[in-house]
Amino acid sequence: MTRATLAVAVLLLGWAGVAQAAPPDDDPQHLYDAAREAVEKARWDVFSKRLVEALHTKHDGLREAAMRLIIQYGDRVDVKDAVFDVMRLYRDHDDENLRRMAIVTLGSMKSNWAISFLRLSEEYEKSPALKQTIRAVVARHHNGG
Template structure:
């Protein structure tokens, strides 16, 4: 009886391991290109979804070309939640020029929630010089 249970368990776990290996590889380059295209879409829902995907999979993606549209969303959007999403996306893309622009923008940010998140992003990126822009 023991041998029968061991054989069943081996077969069961063996098939599980076999099926787990059959997952297709992700083409991160193509996925990144699609996200850059989605960011450039005129559909706001598609843009927001693409930003969420960039945040989630940013370590595996090359989406630097999306930074222009995302920075525009951060600077010009009236909706606070969209601005915070754009800020998180910019932090994930992590382009030094964008981080520098965010550092310069800190002084003029009027929304307290966005400013607080901006401060955290700058601290995380090692751009602690943002404190020189704080009003005294």
């Protein structure tokens, strides 16, 4: 990315206060670093919105791909708006593998509410494999993982 593009990104993203933090020697490097951070954050925000949109669809392949990406990048994406969509997949879908993926996805969504839901649903889950997955996700959450 060119310096001009980064400077424009700072202006477009409304990075308030960056210019005020100029070091005494007027080295613009801090501006470029701030612009890179702003662009990176904006990209993750857009990516998160697209993942939520994918989970709102009825297309199983698209939802599965979105869940895989949430599991992989859960520490960087904000997909809390899709918690209920993933819960419905776990609760209502016929495919046990997709339901298992939904359980792991719920654990990756940074939602205490989702973890509480899983903890409560374990008692009523009939599949031993899904019960074990729920236990593992809840345990990982409580151990800081």
